[in-house]
Amino acid sequence: MGEFTGFTQSGLNFLQALRQNNNKEWFDENREIYQEHLLEPMRKLVEDLSQDMVIIDDLFETRPAIGKTISRMHRDTRFSHDKSIYRCNLWLTFKRSRKNWTDAPVYFFEFGQDWWRYGLGYYSASKTTMDLFRQQLLKKPAEFLKMAKCIEPNFTIEGDSYKRPLIKDQDPALAAWYNKKSFALMSSHRDMEPVLSSEVVGILRRDFQRIAPLYQMLIGIEGMKKNQLPLGEE
Numbered sequence: 001m002g003e004f005t006g007f008t009q010s011g012l013n014f015l016q017a018l019r020q021n022n023n024k025e026w027f028d029e030n031r032e033i034y035q036e037h038l039l040e041p042m043r044k045l046v047e048d049l050s051q052d053m054v055i056i057d058d059l060f061e062t063r064p065a066i067g068k069t070i071s072r073m074h075r076d077t078r079f080s081h082d083k084s085i086y087r088c089n090l091w092l093t094f095k096r097s098r099k100n101w102t103d104a105p106v107y108f109f110e111f112g113q114d115w116w117r118y119g120l121g122y123y124s125a126s127k128t129t130m131d132l133f134r135q136q137l138l139k140k141p142a143e144f145l146k147m148a149k150c151i152e153p154n155f156t157i158e159g160d161s162y163k164r165p166l167i168k169d170q171d172p173a174l175a176a177w178y179n180k181k182s183f184a185l186m187s188s189h190r191d192m193e194p195v196l197s198s199e200v201v202g203i204l205r206r207d208f209q210r211i212a213p214l215y216q217m218l219i220g221i222e223g224m225k226k227n228q229l230p231l232g233e234e
Contacts (some may be wrong), residue, residue, distance in 0.1 A: 004045040008196065011037030048109060059097070071089075129221060
């Protein structure tokens with residue numbers, strides 16, 4: 001087990017200072033702080049969560065490595081107006097490997113100097129994914145809304161919506177999902193104490209498991225896509 005005991009104030013201070021000193025020279029001079037106070041704790045956090053996550057999906061990538069479950073610090077600036085070399089935040093993800101599916105739901109935990117958040121969703125769901133998702137909502141709306149209560153009380157549905165409702169006079173509870181172009185469930189926080197202790201492990205374990213029914217629905221949609229089932233078929 002990783003035995004995660006929390007990130008440190010030194011790690012958070014590193015992220016704050018990196019924002020003001022976003023260059024290779026400063027990062028190299030302070031690399032040991034990054035490795036000891038950010039990267040190593042993140043590896044332990046991944047290890048502590050992995051056993052619970054493979055119960056949800058045994059195809060999850062769980063190796064505690066950069067580029068597998070842990071974010072890189074270097075930014076890809078080729079298509080960005082922001083040319084900062086390094087990110088000032090870190091995240092972990094639990095997702096299936098690219099060889100299984102490329103457009104699939106992802107569990108995540110992310111934090112910066114003075115904030116943290118976690119949840120489940122898509123980086124950017126494809127139109128095919130969202131069309132199939134909406135199809136499932138319409139087939140059994142009451143059943144979906146009952147299952148979707150798993151997000152209460154602390155998750156919100158984030159993501160851009162269509163400007164005009166796709167279905168007129170739809171139940172608002174269903175429309176909140178149905179009109180999304182892509183979405184993620186998000187639980188956002190400013191109190192950093194849980195991140196500075198092992199408390200965050202229990203929080204993530206509990207809430208990741210609690211929203212697992214929604215994950216299972218979404219990964220089922222990936223199965224439909226993989227098997228190339230046309231819309232309207234089981």
